[in-house]
Amino acid sequence: MRSNGEFVVHEESGKATATEPTTVHPLWSAPFVGADPVESSLTVPGSKSLTNRWLVLAALADGPCRLRSPLHSRDSALMIAALRELGATITEIPGDSPYGPDLGIEPIPRPFTGGDGQRSVDCGLAGTVMRFVPPLAALIPGATQFDGDPHARKRPMGPVVQALRGLGITVDDGGAGALPFTIHGPAEGGTVTGGVLSVDAAGSSQFVTAMLLVGSQFTEGLTLRHDSPAGAAVPSMPHVEMTVDVLHQVGVRVDDSVPAQWTVAPGPIRAFDVRVEQDLSNAGPFLAAAVVTGGTVTVPHWPEETTQGGAHWAQILPRFGATVDLQDGQFTVRGPSVVTGVDLDLSEAGELAPTVAAICAVATSECRLRGIAHLRGHETDRLAALTAEINRLGGDAEETADGLIIRPAALRGGEFRSYDDHRMATAGAVIGLVVDGVRVENIATTAKTLPQFPELWADMVTGSARGRG
Ligand SMILES: O=C(O)C1=C[C@@H](OP(=O)(O)O)[C@@H](O)[C@H](O)C1
Numbered sequence: 001m002r003s004n005g006e007f008v009v010h011e012e013s014g015k016a017t018a019t020e021p022t023t024v025h026p027l028w029s030a031p032f033v034g035a036d037p038v039e040s041s042l043t044v045p046g047s048k049s050l051t052n053r054w055l056v057l058a059a060l061a062d063g064p065c066r067l068r069s070p071l072h073s074r075d076s077a078l079m080i081a082a083l084r085e086l087g088a089t090i091t092e093i094p095g096d097s098p099y100g101p102d103l104g105i106e107p108i109p110r111p112f113t114g115g116d117g118q119r120s121v122d123c124g125l126a127g128t129v130m131r132f133v134p135p136l137a138a139l140i141p142g143a144t145q146f147d148g149d150p151h152a153r154k155r156p157m158g159p160v161v162q163a164l165r166g167l168g169i170t171v172d173d174g175g176a177g178a179l180p181f182t183i184h185g186p187a188e189g190g191t192v193t194g195g196v197l198s199v200d201a202a203g204s205s206q207f208v209t210a211m212l213l214v215g216s217q218f219t220e221g222l223t224l225r226h227d228s229p230a231g232a233a234v235p236s237m238p239h240v241e242m243t244v245d246v247l248h249q250v251g252v253r254v255d256d257s258v259p260a261q262w263t264v265a266p267g268p269i270r271a272f273d274v275r276v277e278q279d280l281s282n283a284g285p286f287l288a289a290a291v292v293t294g295g296t297v298t299v300p301h302w303p304e305e306t307t308q309g310g311a312h313w314a315q316i317l318p319r320f321g322a323t324v325d326l327q328d329g330q331f332t333v334r335g336p337s338v339v340t341g342v343d344l345d346l347s348e349a350g351e352l353a354p355t356v357a358a359i360c361a362v363a364t365s366e367c368r369l370r371g372i373a374h375l376r377g378h379e380t381d382r383l384a385a386l387t388a389e390i391n392r393l394g395g396d397a398e399e400t401a402d403g404l405i406i407r408p409a410a411l412r413g414g415e416f417r418s419y420d421d422h423r424m425a426t427a428g429a430v431i432g433l434v435v436d437g438v439r440v441e442n443i444a445t446t447a448k449t450l451p452q453f454p455e456l457w458a459d460m461v462t463g464s465a466r467g468r469g
Pocket residue numbers: 048049050127128203204205206209235236239350351374
């Protein structure tokens with residue numbers, strides 16, 4: 001593939017497809033195990049969703065905070081840089097995680113002041129940064145500019161912009177309802193009142209989380225209602241439950257007893273010292289490796305209770321014929337001799353869909369994935385990308401209005417494009433375990449949430465254990 005900045009030229013077909021500028025990236029030969037089952041035990045780095053929630057809360061807390069075993073990746077680095085730009089002091093402290101130091105956070109000094117200069121936040125391609133940081137910037141006098149990667153400008157942002165305007169905040173977005181934009185906080189010494197607000201969060205649960213994380217800092221708190229003209233529900237609800245849970249842990253009162261409504265009481269965010277659970281969504285490709293190869297993968301230190309969407313692996317993987325077992329904190333997946341097709345509603349755990357689709361691509365009967373229309377607004381249009389890449393390998397995938405149909409087909413090796421999407425890259429790796437000659441474009445994009453992916457994958461294939469196992 002070549003790129004001239006305006007077109008991507010597909011070498012196999014020679015046809016040019018108009019698309020956003022794309023850089024040429026190296027190809028990574030996915031390890032192929034053929035008929036050899038993968039046998040491995042490993043832990044993965046900390047949860048992106050938990051790390052970036054805790055970081056935002058620490059920046060607003062009433063004293064210094066500590067994060068133990070946090071994620072260190074592009075998305076967490078972008079969050080740290082954003083919070084530093086807004087006035088927080090964040091330092092690395094030696095800890096006990098094999099995946100990097102702990103973090104010490106001195107919150108943004110109170111009362112908030114604008115300082116002299118204009119602030120600028122790079123969101124990269126991180127949904128958590130582009131959605132969670134603007135409401136925080138809205139509390140601080142002065143202007144904060146937000147922008148990100150080329151594709152970040154295409155990710156849905158309108159509901160956050162509208163919610164902030166509903167709170168009386170000025171947002172300059174040139175009318176686009178998307179990045180780039182500038183948030184103007186209150187006048188020096190001023191506050192944000194808060195109150196009752198409606199948001200259409202059918203496109204992303206992150207629109208709800210963004211407002212809930214800061215709601216306690218509004219003088220009257222916040223009552224947020226999800227109101228979708230189309231009647232669509234909030235996707236990825238476990239991520240909203242995670243937000244409510246972390247808020248409760250730091251002494252913020254949230255009433256979520258009314259469906260699709262959250263009331264956050266005004267009050268301080270209590271300083272905290274917490275350990276971040278490992279990222280159960282990022283454990284997914286390794287667990288999928290057990291499923292597609294008929295092997296066994298164990299993830300130690302699996303939380304007994306968690307709000308992470310990755311907890312759904314325990315229900316999803318058995319549908320493919322795998323057996324799962326959680327004992328003494330060890331989550332073990334044993335793959336079946338034949339991977340059977342599934343019909344799954346993934347609306348609660350859309351983040352897992354690319355990995356699930358990779359398993360579907362090698363299943364022996366038809367698979368249907370539903371409830372994931374909002375994946376079109378993720379790092380890339382994941383429904384289009386998964387369809388294109390599975391079919392490029394000779395597969396039979398089809399987009400539906402809200403998901404995918406993937407039928408059995410004899411796959412062959414070839415290029416698997418990642419679209420700068422970490423979960424596309426890892427989906428290609430899963431397929432490549434059992435299809436010889438899969439070359440994943442830009443495996444380095446896994447650094448968004450799992451920079452160690454290539455090493456961990458190589459260790460898994462060779463059977464060496466990694467991490468806190
Ligand atoms: O709040 C979060 O940390 C996330 C919420 C979900 O977003 P969507 O609701 O847009 O799917 C999830 O897919 C994303 O990876 C992380």
